[in-house]
Amino acid sequence: MSPTAAHLRTIALRWTDLQDALASTGTTAWPPAGRMSDYLNALDQADEELAEAARWQAAYNRQFLDRDPNQIGATRPPLRIAILDTMRTVEAALIATGDQVAAAVQRSPMTFAPRSWPATDRARRDQLARADSVDPRRWRFGGRHTAPHTALWLLARVQGTPGPFRPLPDREARLIANVAAEACERVERALDIAGRTATIAHPCPDCGGQLEMHGGAGVQPVARCTACGRTWTGLDTAA
Template sequence: MTTTATHLRTIALHWTDLRDALATTGLATWPPAGRMADYLSALDRADEQLVEAARWQAAYARQYLDRDPSQVGETRPPLRIAILDTMRVVEAALTHCADDIASQVQRPPMGMPSACLATYGSQREADIAKRDRDRKAELARTDLADPRRWRHTGRRDAVRASLWLLARIEHRPGPCRPINDAQAKRIGTVAAGAAERVERALDITAQKRTLAQRCPCGGEIDMHGGEGRPPVAHCAGCGRIWTTGGAIAA
């Protein structure tokens, strides 16, 4: 079973891949569109309107992508909107989770020593007190700047949040007390959902989906793909298989 730690590492490791994918094209979508959709639509000849609509949409999409950017009217967006939406949702979920967990388990920074108003019987006593105040002040500055501390200002991105939450799951040392079972479950739920979005956006995980459309034999059609592989559809009833190259007899 995939662990929360694995989900959080997946997010941290692939965040740069998402940034790179923002300005690129060619990433697969799931379920796959285009020719595969045409093959599956053709299974149901009675629904001619659906087939015609799919063809019209594909033709329009080709015209949209082939437009000269200098032309007046809609052109291809400079960023991949689906990737951008994924990054925004994942980052918001992780930082919000880190905010909540930190508010419950993170120790406040040490306070700076107060100004000395005492009088001393000798210079030696005064020097000892000053060294003690200096030591406490240095400890407070170090504690405040501890990189293991979750912050509500400054760097608040998905990588920082996932690594900080990972440290809590793995009970690493830091200015925090150990999380309890309820907090671990909350982190696990958020991490699993975020990692699934990242993997789906980058097409780096195997996927399976049962289509609403059925085979002519009446059986359910399961579509398999992901991990960069071409999609394949399989009828659970008669065993017929479809690929982007056409139908294969059972």
């Protein structure tokens, strides 16, 4: 399977996961806030300034994040905004790609027979024309398309599935490849099923080097100094 086909299949298959995650109470923030707090607490042992920052963060959490939902003021939104933004962005990009690809490859519907044709031939031709015009494989411009349907429609064009279509030109193939890769990356990032790396603003307490956090894809996040190699896993002692 080509990378483009794999990306499109992932989008289609993972869309229900996004819908399920939309109303959940999890978070897609990266680096994960709780894990970052663990790392910063560990670094606080070597840096009093970080300890002060942690105390300010704890005060903020008590005031704004742990508030009673019945209190007046801002509350957690009913939907996860990051997931919703991902779904809207991906769906819009796929549908726009579908419009452009269909304009390039979709054959016009068969015309109806001229009245000058014999009745039998005209009836047969008109029947074929009607069937061709409503072929479910056709892309409907301005139709109400969903992201999974569009991803599978684009997958069929990439794989050359038979239908009222001309062969996919190289330009449109590259377009699909680029959009599919970007959309798949957004979906995997939103669901936290892809490897992730983030830079931590605080320097290594041992050598002052740059700290990076690695995780995602179900792996426990780990912070590592790029200079001396020291690592932190939650509140574990440095390796």
